[in-house]
Amino acid sequence: NAGVTQTPKFRILKIGQSMTLQCTQDMNHNYMYWYRQDPGMGLKLIYYSVGAGITDKGEVPNGYNVSRSTTEDFPLRLELAAPSQTSVYFCASSRSGQGNYGYTFGSGTRLTVV
Amino acid sequence: AQSVTQLGSHVSVSEGALVLLRCNYSSSVPPYLFWYVQYPNQGLQLLLKYTSAATLVKGINGFEAEFKKSETSFHLTKPSAHMSDAAEYFCAVSDQPGTYKYIFGTGTRLKVLA
Numbered sequence: 730n731a732g733v734t735q736t737p738k739f740r741i742l743k744i745g746q747s748m749t750l751q752c753t754q755d756m757n758h759n760y761m762y763w764y765r766q767d768p769g770m771g772l773k774l775i776y777y778s779v780g781a782g783i784t785d786k787g788e789v790p791n792g793y794n795v796s797r798s799t800t801e802d803f804p805l806r807l808e809l810a811a812p813s814q815t816s817v818y819f820c821a822s823s824r825s826g827q828g829n830y831g832y833t834f835g836s837g838t839r840l841t842v843v
Numbered sequence: 844a845q846s847v848t849q850l851g852s853h854v855s856v857s858e859g860a861l862v863l864l865r866c867n868y869s870s871s872v873p874p875y876l877f878w879y880v881q882y883p884n885q886g887l888q889l890l891l892k893y894t895s896a897a898t899l900v901k902g903i904n905g906f907e908a909e910f911k912k913s914e915t916s917f918h919l920t921k922p923s924a925h926m927s928d929a930a931e932y933f934c935a936v937s938d939q940p941g942t943y944k945y946i947f948g949t950g951t952r953l954k955v956l957a
Contacts, residue, residue, distance in 0.1 A: 733886075760943050762944075764947075769852060769949055769950075770949060771933065771947040771948055771949040771950055772887075772933070772947040774944060777943075777944065779943070787944070819886055819887065821887075823943055825943070829875050829892070829894040829937075831877055831889040831892050832887070832889070832945070833889075834879075834886035834887040834888070835886050836884075836885055836886045837884075837885075837886050
């Protein structure tokens with residue numbers, strides 16, 4: 730059981746470049762999330778999805794885009810990378826929308842924008 | 844919106860000593876509460892959760908937490924620290940009862956001294 734898989738694990742981008750962070754889960758979870766983690770700041774929600782074809786903004790969506798064409802995949806797109814997007818990005822999924830199951834997290838993507 | 848506060852960004856304990864990590868939440872209704880652990884260069888792993896059943900919740904690796912409504916607290920404890928407990932710990936609360944978005948605290952890094 731692979732759970733939530735994120736690729737790549739590390740990436741260095743130059744300012745203005747674009748990239749897609751991949752996230753896939755094999756648990757048939759409808760709910761998926763993207764968070765960024767910055768030192769001393771905890772986790773901030775970027776985007777989330779409640780099912781294929783349905784996405785919505787979280788707390789810090791500026792500079793990012795998402796899509797959800799299948800239940801399994803939830804890629805995060807960075808357009809015109811900026812140094813402020815240097816962070817560790819986590820994808821997560823949840824079995825239920827009731828809020829009581831918790832998340833399953835991927836192992837993260839460490840992104841540096843130079 | 845609900846919020847969660849973790850007191851102490853860094854906590855050091857001796858091996859074998861009591862571990863106490865503090866979490867306070869703000870909510871006008873009973874929330875769902877979670878503790879996650881993050882080992883270096885890994886994703887977050889669910890440690891335990893409170894979902895309005897028993898107020899004393901037992902988790903993995905000998906950790907437990909007690910929900911105290913009167914104090915709006917959900918502190919994490921372990922009677923005897925082990926070197927392998929060194930990690931960062933995050934408290935999280937559901938954004939609203941019955942919803943699937945969580946608010947994370949800023950984290951507490953636990954150091955275990957030999």
